[in-house]
Amino acid sequence: xxxxxxxxxxxxxxxxxxxxxxxxxxxxxxxxxxxxxxxxxxxxxxxxxxxxxxxxxxxxxxxxxxxxxxxxxxxxxxxxxxxxxxxxxxxxxxxxxxxxxxxxxxxxxxxxxxxxxxxxxxxxxxxxxxxxxxxxxxxxxxxxxxxxxxxxxxxxxxxxxxxxxxxxxxxxxxxxxxxxxxxxxxxxxxxxxxxxxxxxxxxxxxxxxxxxxxxxxxxxxxxxxxxxxxxxxxxxxxxxxxxxxxxxxxxxxxxxxxxxxxxxxxxxxxxxxxxxxxxxxxxxxxxxxxxxxxxxxxxxxxxxxxxxxxxxxxxxxxxxxxxxxxxxxxxxxxxxxxxxxxxxxxxxxxxxxxxxxxxxxxxxxxxxxxxxxxxxxxxxxxxxxxxxxxxxxxxxxxxxxxxxxxxxxxxxxxxxxxxxxxxxxxxxxxxxxxxxxxxxxxxxxxxxxxxxxxxxxxxxxxxxxxxxxxxxxxxxxxxx
Numbered sequence: 393x394x395x396x397x398x399x400x401x402x403x404x405x406x407x408x409x410x411x412x413x414x415x416x417x418x419x420x421x422x423x424x425x426x427x428x429x430x431x432x433x434x435x436x437x438x439x440x441x442x443x444x445x446x447x448x449x450x451x452x453x454x455x456x457x458x459x460x461x462x463x464x465x466x467x468x469x470x471x472x473x474x475x476x477x478x479x480x481x482x483x484x485x486x487x488x489x490x491x492x493x494x495x496x497x498x499x500x501x502x503x504x505x506x507x508x509x510x511x512x513x514x515x516x517x518x519x520x521x522x523x524x525x526x527x528x529x530x531x532x533x534x535x536x537x538x539x540x541x542x543x544x545x546x547x548x549x550x551x552x553x554x555x556x557x558x559x560x561x562x563x564x565x566x567x568x569x570x571x572x573x574x575x576x577x578x579x580x581x582x583x584x585x586x587x588x589x590x591x592x593x594x595x596x597x598x599x600x601x602x603x604x605x606x607x608x609x610x611x612x613x614x615x616x617x618x619x620x621x622x623x624x625x626x627x628x629x630x631x632x633x634x635x636x637x638x639x640x641x642x643x644x645x646x647x648x649x650x651x652x653x654x655x656x657x658x659x660x661x662x663x664x665x666x667x668x669x670x671x672x673x674x675x676x677x678x679x680x681x682x683x684x685x686x687x688x689x690x691x692x693x694x695x696x697x698x699x700x701x702x703x704x705x706x707x708x709x710x711x712x713x714x715x716x717x718x719x720x721x722x723x724x725x726x727x728x729x730x731x732x733x734x735x736x737x738x739x740x741x742x743x744x745x746x747x748x749x750x751x752x753x754x755x756x757x758x759x760x761x762x763x764x765x766x767x768x769x770x771x772x773x774x775x776x777x778x779x780x781x782x783x784x785x786x787x788x789x790x791x792x793x794x795x796x797x798x799x800x801x802x803x804x805x806x807x808x809x810x811x812x813x814x815x816x817x818x819x820x821x822x823x824x825x826x827x828x829x830x831x832x833x834x835x836x837x838x839x840x841x842x843x844x845x846x847x848x849x850x851x852x853x854x855x856x857x858x859x860x861x862x863x864x865x866x867x868x869x870x871x872x
Contacts, residue, residue, distance in 0.1 A: 396517065397492030399575070400440040401483040404428050404458070404499035405448035405470040410626040416450040418499040419457055420630060423637045424661025424680050427624055428454070430502035432462040437506035438513075440495070444486055446470050446479040475593030477585045484579055491575050493517070496596065498569035500624045503636060508616055509570070515613050516572040522608035523578070523600060525550070526570040528621035529614075535625055536566035537597055539612065547610050549601035554590040567597060568621035577608055637662070653691075667703075685719065694724070702737070715747075718754065736771065750781075753796070765789075766808065770796035776820070778803040795830065 408417025418428035425433075428445075435443055443462060447454045448470040455467045468483050480496060487494075493513065497504070508526075516524035525547070527539050537552045538560050550567045551560050581602040585594050604610045615621040619636045623629065641662055642655045649668030652658050657675045660666070664682045673691030678684065682696045685703040690696065693709045701707060702719035709725035715733040717723055721740065728746040735741055736754035743760040750764045753771035758764055762775055766783040769775065773794055781792050782805055792806045795814035805823045812818070813830030821836065828834040847860045 397490065398438065398440045398495060398513065399442040399444065399487055399490055399492060400435045400438065400495045400497060401480055402428070402431055402435060402443070402445045402465075402497045402499050403476055403479050403569075404454055405446050405479050406500075407449040408500070408625065411630075412627075416454055417624065419450075419453060420624070422502055422624075422630065422634055423641060424663040426457055426461070427502045428457055428499045429461040430662075431497055431499050431504070432458065432465065434504055434506050434509065435495075435497060436462055438495070438509060441492070442466065442487060442490070444468050444483045445499070446483050473594060475587070475591070476596035477582055477594035477598065480578070480596050481582045481594075484575070484582070487575070494573045494575050494578055496569075496571045496573065498623065501569055501621065502624065503620055503622055503633060503640075504568075504570065505620070508620055512570070512613050513572055516611060519611045520609060521572075521611035522574050522603045524572045524611040524613055525600065526568040526615050526621065527565050527612050528568055528618050529564050530566055530618050530621075531564065533564050533566045535629075536623065537569075538563040539565040539567055541565075546604075547600065547612055548604060550597035552589065552591070552595065552597065566621065568615055569623060570621075571596070573599075577603060577606075581606070658691075699729075730765075767792040767794065767806075769794040770798065770814065772796055773798040774800070776800045776802040776804060776818075779806070780804070781806045781808060783808045 404418045406417060411417045411420065419426045422430060443465045445458045445465050446468045451469065458465050458467055466486060468486050470479050470482050495513065512524060512526055535553060537550045538556055539547060540549050540551055540560060542548050553561065578599065581599050584602055585598045587594055589595060600610055622633050622636065624633050638659055641660050642652050642658055645660060645666050646652055650666045651671045653672065654674035658672055659677045661679045663680055664678045666684045667686040669687045670684050671689040675693045676691035677695045679697045682699045684690060684701040687704040688701045690701065690707045694707055695711045697713040699712050700716045702717055702721060704719055705717050705721045707717060707723045710723050710727045710729065712729035714731035715729040717735050718737040718739055720738040721735045723741045726744050727741050730748035732749035733747040734751045736752060736756060738755050739752050740757040740759060741747060742758060745758050745760060746763045748765040750767045752758060752769045755771055756769050756773040758775040760777050762779045764781050766789050767781050773796065779800055783789050783792065790808035792808045793811045795812060795816065797815050798812050800818040801820035801822060803821050804818050807823065807825045810824055810827060812824065812828045815831045816828045817833045818824060819835035822834055823836055824834055848857050851857050
């Protein structure tokens with residue numbers, strides 16, 4: 393294989409009208425990353441001398457995404473002349489004097505892997521071809537350009553679907569939109585491409601026929617699978633690509649020692665990380681930068697977004713975003729952890745508990761039916777059932793501090809800002825409006841008054857009245 397310089401051009405200028413979206417097509421997300429981000433990551437893995445991205449539609453949004461994903465990439469603006477051929481032409485203008493190989497990728501073909509492209513480049517160089525294109529055979533080739541071959545099997549041209557004859561439209565070998573060109577012949581023949589087609593665009597694919605007519609070698613390499621060549625032009629294709637990528641991601645983690653009980657209902661973003669001996673139960677979504685440590689169990693019916701889950705922790709039927717769950721901690725079922733939640737080692741957030749901007753210390757428990765927001769809870773504390781941290785006065789949010797080893801009764805309300813000292817207790821039904829000193833018992837009491845005979849007098853004929861009468865009669869018999 394000849395060792396030549398490599399430049400990569402990524403085409404990301406199109407509007408993507410079939411997505412029917414205000415968001416540029418290449419910025420739609422797939423597995424936790426924009427379509428374009430997947431392509432740029434793969435391109436970067438090839439270590440090219442130059443990486444260029446051609447933009448036009450929603451230029452600033454796409455350019456920012458390029459900078460975020462590949463800071464060293466060069467952003468090139470396409471002018472108003474439409475078409476992939478024009479896009480490559482303006483990119484080449486940003487490569488004056490470059491005489492190596494040019495790999496052209498589409499920003500909407502996200503499932504290609506670096507190994508596939510490395511093999512494509514090697515095949516191109518070994519063959520001494522002016523262009524080598526990647527093709528695949530699809531059962532349903534709708535929406536793709538078709539590879540047209542002659543009787544000897546050589547490629548004669550690529551025809552876009554809108555320009556295809558019925559016979560050409562029946563072909564199942566498609567152009568994946570991935571090419572390796574020698575820079576010199578590419579420059580020369582791009583200048584000859586016209587716009588006499590159904591779209592009125594300057595097609596890059598027309599260069600293939602021009603090169604062949606000029607007796608340059610045109611080569612084809614088969615994609616390793618039909619999935620690798622999947623492009624995304626609409627929401628149906630987006631979901632198909634998502635399913636393919638997710639199956640690939642789940643399998644990778646299984647091979648790394650993660651137990652995934654039901655891959656069909658488990659979604660793991662490519663940006664997430666899982667340690668060996670993690671167990672993922674059905675219907676669980678592990679999204680964005682979530683990191684799960686060794687031996688943890690998550691699911692079923694759980695969504696984790698940008699969360700950290702500690703070693704040996706258990707998270708069940710929980711929705712959590714930007715939360716940190718300590719080693720050996722327990723969360724759920726039916727817990728809602730909002731951003732800023734931090735649960736300490738061996739802590740517990742239990743059934744029907746919501747937390748937000750709350751730091752809950754090691755070995756502390758919020759077992760059930762509570763809201764803890766804008767609060768700090770020390771170590772070894774127990775928050776009673778039905779406790780509400782009233783953090784909002786209608787204008788501002790205020791913080792609550794609960795000390796170490798605090799025990800609170802059921803159905804408490806902590807009206808922030810308030811501090812409950814270390815080792816303090818609160819009685820059931822207490823509304824805490826003032827600070828509670830360490831070791832104190834806070835109670836709000838009123839005299840309980842029992843109105844004898846009220847039910848029989850005011851609810852005659854009801855089941856309660858009948859039960860009360862029966863109890864009263866039984867009591868009289870015992871007294872007799």
